[in-house]
Amino acid sequence: MKKVDVLIVGGSASGFAAAFTARRHYPDASIAVIRQEDKTPIPCGIPYIFGTLGSPEKNLMPDGALDKNGVELIKDEVTAINREKKTIITASGQEIGYEKMILGTGSLPLVPPIPGADLDNVFVMKKDVSYLSHLLEILKSTQDVVIIGGGFIGLEMADECHKLGCQNITVVEMLSHCLFTVFDEDLCIRLENELKKVNIQVQTSQKVKSLVGNGKVEYVELDDGRQLKADAVILGIGVYPNVAVGQQAGLTIGPTSAIVVDRHMLTNDSNIFAVGDCAEKVSFFTGQPVKAWLASVATAEARIAAANLFEMRRTNKGAVSVFSTKIGNIASGLAGIRETDARETGIAYVIGEAEAPDRHPGSLPGATKLRVKLVFHKYSGVLIGGQVCGGDSVGELVNLLAAMIQAEMNADQIATFQMGTHPLLTASPVAYQVVNAAEVALGKMC
Template sequence: MKYDVVVVGGGAAGIGFVSTALATYPKKKILMIKKEKDTLVPCGIPYTISTLDKVESDIMSTKGIESAGAEVLNDVVTRIDPKSKKVFTSSGKEFEYDKLVLATGSNPIVPKIPGVDLKNVFTVPKDINQIKNLKEALSNSKKVVVVGAGFIGMEVSDELRRAKKDVTIIEALDRVLPVAFDPEFSEEARKIMENEGIKIKTSSKVKEIVGHGKVEGVLLESGERVDAEVVILSIGYRAESTLAKEAGLSIGISGGIWTDEYMRTSEMDVFAIGDCAEHKDFFTRRANKLMLASVAAFDARIAAANLYNLKLIRQVKGDLSVFSTSVGGFIFAAAGLDETDARNGGFDVEIGIANSVDRHPATIPDTSKVKVKLIFSKSSGVLIGCQMMGGKSVGEMINVVGTAIQGGMTVADLTTLQIGTHPLVTASPVVYPLITAALDAYAKLNCKEK
């Protein structure tokens, strides 16, 4: 059977692509092939532990794209042949395509240490059955060790605390959230977690997971042993590019599938989007391993809009990291470069700091304190990064910053930013956090110029 478009994968990238493609090319015949009947919302997986009543509450439905005309098949693609333009599945089916889109996602990294195969050792995949197994194991356990203090590790640990578990985080680097935030924000996150009763061991590496058939503890390289009934490995993800490799497509240095600016691979009429594709840094154009649902959705829109011809010219040539996470009820968010990476990358920077609140007056009941750190190029004044923490308002405020970075806004642009405010929903226009932080940097730059 032949389709205009075959999509392999049904996560955020796949569903986002089909939605956009149907809007752009409504007469095209589209088939999505996905392994699982039910696909989880990636960012919601940690919250299936406690916040959500059941794992099924996190399912990402395909009903919308099916009602719009797409076909969805639950099967496993075992091989693609770009020369004959065919896709083959484990059930023995084969499909011809005009355009093929690979949205095969990523898989959790499993470290090569003794004991990873013991019962009650889990990763955090996007597989509903494995997450159900994890939740069942947790229901009968008290002591949990989480290996890795990145976004997923911290969010999982926060949820475990809510479920009244005895939680210990093991992190090889010297601080929590080490890749996304500068030390002062990492320290704030650590204090919050420790105040909630979570034990954190940084600069610590796991030597072995010990037990007899089932997990009993984790042995660190220092010789210390941490007792555990469940171990959750959260040390990152690796692009699932097997189909592409076996088909001879070019693979990038990060392990993801190489694409051009329009998500086209090295093979004619084959696209790659989401976690399986290699991404490039917004500022340096160097390959990176950026894996975010928001980036996957961006990839999907770019690929779908330009599927048959270049309708949407991509003027932003790199992928900007914009994200937020919840730590003990506080929101931590970042966009662009942090100060550490900026300086290591050769940028001469100036910093703007603001400590404010997100309502006015501050006596409004749901007011939260907000801390903002803006990072500017010292020579040009261009905004290159931001970190902030506070209440839920931070989750949207960081998107304003992401827009400002994409638009090449400068410190002067931000100090004259025109905004709308209201006492019940925003910070005061007099001390709006982003503008106040920009003014701080502006003053420093002007003083140095004199």
């Protein structure tokens, strides 16, 4: 029987990060990644296959890096875990022994219980190359696309369908705004307007009654009776943790339907860790279970679990939730808690906002207004959240906020933060948004 020191189940973002970290921390261990896909798409890159990259083959996890790090890649499906024997059984009938296991089986796209969801040309965001190739071929010859779900995936897909040349694109969102669960309302509205600018239709506060067609989908019927013509429908309403194998093996499942882990990322089996979308997360701020299904959270967890394989070296402080997106020409991002979350949780908070061009002077070509909104804990003054909206610098700016949150910097420390600035790259040092937003918030604390 084949046996490895470390078996990592799943070959997406968390699997890769776990493999590389395990190799760094335990140079002599035999490490294998087992996954069922022949090739794995880079998860967050999937929308960009359609309008920008032009092929799923251009959006693949770089398997060569596993080999380079002395990590074996086994292409097979784990069908069962025998925790007593410390082995797994695969679809091809192999039995493989492990000393330690990291489960990174990810998530699966939710298919809503809508009549007609099984019609042809109704798609979900499956992490499967041939499925995505098929979707690309269909979209290439499609004019009328309806996207159900106005979250990140939905809006990014709408944007990419537009780039691909689809003429009649509609996003249908159940809540009163797209991205309503991730950004404060003002930012949601700004991003909806960005879609409308390129004639993408946005239907909010709308439920889908059914998908209708004869074999192939033909239109989407809304609750209010309207019918939207649809040659293709994309379901982007979310994901759920893929825990089947772990659950079957008796790993404890928590309130978010994910595998329960402790601060070392250990499950109720002391030889099995779980990371990423299949592992339950608690909030960095409240300690309560939270659905933070982000590749960046997954890789941070993977780096903790893999360091802890044979000795507990790292602890998880909980998910901060940091993300960014780009819709049209506007990039936006969030680190930590929104004002909406703070209010709903009953946290005593103070807001500081600042806006300025992201270059200086603002007349420089390419300058974009960059808005920063910070949420501070009212009594400690500690930063607990930040939202940004502007040009491409948002991608790393939201990470600056993430660092300030994780280091628990307070408003006064941020107001005197020593940043670097450059005319072509940032706001001026006088107008620097993060610092000024902190000053504004301080004024409300005194």
